[in-house]
Amino acid sequence: MTLQVELVSPEGILFEGEADMVIARTVDGGDIAFLTGHVSFVGTLAAGLVKILQPGNHTQLIAAHRGFVSVSHDRVSILSDVAELAADIDVARAEAAKARAEEALLARSDDDEARASLRRSEVRLQVARG
Amino acid sequence: MPGAQERILRRRINSVKATKKITRAMELIAASRVVRAQQRANAARPYARQITKVIEDLAASGASVDHPLLRPANDVRKIAYVVLTSDRGLAGAYNSSVIRATERELHANRLAGIDYELITVGRKAAAYFRFRNYRLAQTYEGISDKPTYDNAREVAEFITALFESGGVDKVILAYTEFISIASQKVAVRTFLPLEAEETLAELGSAAAVAAYEFEPSPEAVLAALLPRYVEARLFAALLDAAAAEHANRQRAMKSATDNAEDMIVRLGRQLNRARQDAITTEIMEIVAGAEGLKGDKGDGEDLFLDRLSAPHAFPAHQEHPYSASGHV
Numbered sequence: 001m002t003l004q005v006e007l008v009s010p011e012g013i014l015f016e017g018e019a020d021m022v023i024a025r026t027v028d029g030g031d032i033a034f035l036t037g038h039v040s041f042v043g044t045l046a047a048g049l050v051k052i053l054q055p056g057n058h059t060q061l062i063a064a065h066r067g068f069v070s071v072s073h074d075r076v077s078i079l080s081d082v083a084e085l086a087a088d089i090d091v092a093r094a095e096a097a098k099a100r101a102e103e104a105l106l107a108r109s110d111d112d113e114a115r116a117s118l119r120r121s122e123v124r125l126q127v128a129r130g
Numbered sequence: 131m132p133g134a135q136e137r138i139l140r141r142r143i144n145s146v147k148a149t150k151k152i153t154r155a156m157e158l159i160a161a162s163r164v165v166r167a168q169q170r171a172n173a174a175r176p177y178a179r180q181i182t183k184v185i186e187d188l189a190a191s192g193a194s195v196d197h198p199l200l201r202p203a204n205d206v207r208k209i210a211y212v213v214l215t216s217d218r219g220l221a222g223a224y225n226s227s228v229i230r231a232t233e234r235e236l237h238a239n240r241l242a243g244i245d246y247e248l249i250t251v252g253r254k255a256a257a258y259f260r261f262r263n264y265r266l267a268q269t270y271e272g273i274s275d276k277p278t279y280d281n282a283r284e285v286a287e288f289i290t291a292l293f294e295s296g297g298v299d300k301v302i303l304a305y306t307e308f309i310s311i312a313s314q315k316v317a318v319r320t321f322l323p324l325e326a327e328e329t330l331a332e333l334g335s336a337a338a339v340a341a342y343e344f345e346p347s348p349e350a351v352l353a354a355l356l357p358r359y360v361e362a363r364l365f366a367a368l369l370d371a372a373a374a375e376h377a378n379r380q381r382a383m384k385s386a387t388d389n390a391e392d393m394i395v396r397l398g399r400q401l402n403r404a405r406q407d408a409i410t411t412e413i414m415e416i417v418a419g420a421e422g423l424k425g426d427k428g429d430g431e432d433l434f435l436d437r438l439s440a441p442h443a444f445p446a447h448q449e450h451p452y453s454a455s456g457h458v
Contacts, residue, residue, distance in 0.1 A: 006176075008176045008177045008180050009177060009279075010174050010177045010178075010279040010282075010361075010362060010365050011170075011173060011174070011279060012173035012174070012176070013173075013176050026345045026346075027345070027346055027350070027354075028345065028346040029345045029346065032345070039341075039343055040187070040341060040342045040343065041342060041343045041344075041345070042187055042188070042343070042344050042345070042351055043344070043345035043346075043351070044345065044346065044350065044351055044354045067358075068181075068184055068351070068354070068355065068358075070180070070183070070184050070187065072187070072342075077180050077183075079177060079180050079181060079184070079358075081177075081279055081283070081361065
């Protein structure tokens with residue numbers, strides 16, 4: 001038994017396939033892992049990694065900055081309007097964004113936008129480096 | 131002077147031919163863009179479907195659906211109209227039909243004492259309403275040709291903020307629905323508030339079996355979900371409008387190309403007639419001149435006519451390059 005996973009963005013289906021386990025980070029809930037037979041679940045994603053463990057020891061990492069995860073009957077749907085696969089991430093750009101955000105935070109530590117931007121670029125880099 | 135009219139006609143034929151080349155090129159470009167726009171609209175469908183499904187699941191679980199975006203407006207005093215048009219013209223009646231439908235709706239509501247706000251997407255709507263001294267709350271340009279999700283988000287955020295702040299009690303979206311390549315229809319629909327009773331209640335009863343866990347809570351998920359739902363709906367409308375724009379432009383350019391072809395044939399005929407008239411006039415002048423000379427001489431000797439045999443005066447009617455049959 002495996003999970004059917006799909007990652008959908010408004011521009012199209014980014015990923016579709018089978019998985020043994022899916023790990024996502026939800027708002028307030030921390031990391032949550034889904035295996036087959038999981039109870040029907042709908043959660044709001046926090047900026048973070050979505051880890052899809054595919055059969056045969058493949059791991060697919062996705063940077064999802066917000067969205068939803070919905071699980072029912074061994075189908076996991078990840079909805080995100082800002083999701084990126086490892087292959088789509090521009091490492092240099094993410095690093096530049098990270099440096100910019102860090103600088104902005106040094107200047108003003110209560111800059112929420114910079115903090116969110118820092119978090120996003122960290123997630124991106126994590127995904128890009130596997 | 132004979133030949134002047136011929137020259138003018140030739141020049142016109144050449145200019146129509148140049149126009150035809152342009153319209154033909156635009157037709158082909160539009161045709162390829164329709165296909166791409168359709169593909170994008172199809173690619174956006176799974177997301178919209180999934181979002182709708184999560185809302186269904188929420189309703190099925192009996193979560194309270196009290197949210198500003200769902201609250202029906204009881205006393206409507208102000209309506210925001212969002213008009214989706216294109217930046218460029220030459221798309222037949224595409225822009226004017228959306229604009230006219232909006233204006234009609236706006237006037238009808240104004241007679242009923244309901245105020246308006248206008249939000250335009252596309253240069254055409256902005257230009258039309260600005261010229262007629264309407265108040266424009268916000269205008270967006272340069273996105274209707276190839277809308278991205280970020281564009282949709284930007285517009286949706288503005289509309290949602292306007293609606294949630296109580297600035298308007300209702301939002302109406304006017305755009306062109308893409309039904310098929312051959313058929314597009316102007317749609318004027320209520321965009322906000324979301325029709326909660328219809329969609330949610332109906333779906334809730336249909337699927338009231340699933341027991342869902344919600345994280346952090348059904349209300350929090352709904353609150354996060356509805357803005358995304360609004361964006362997805364607007365994005366779908368933008369993509370539809372873009373496909374419809376290209377389909378309309380393709381059709382308009384096709385008929386322009388056909389018209390140019392007809393015109394070239396018609397002008398070709400006129401040109402032939404003008405050429406023949408000119409030749410006839412010339413012969414008449416020569417004959418008249420010869421007659422005149424004959425009269426002067428007084429005797430029966432003909433200086434000219436004996437040399438001017440019929441085959442010379444009327445060279446066998448060859449097909450002229452500008453005759454109609456030469457151009458198809």
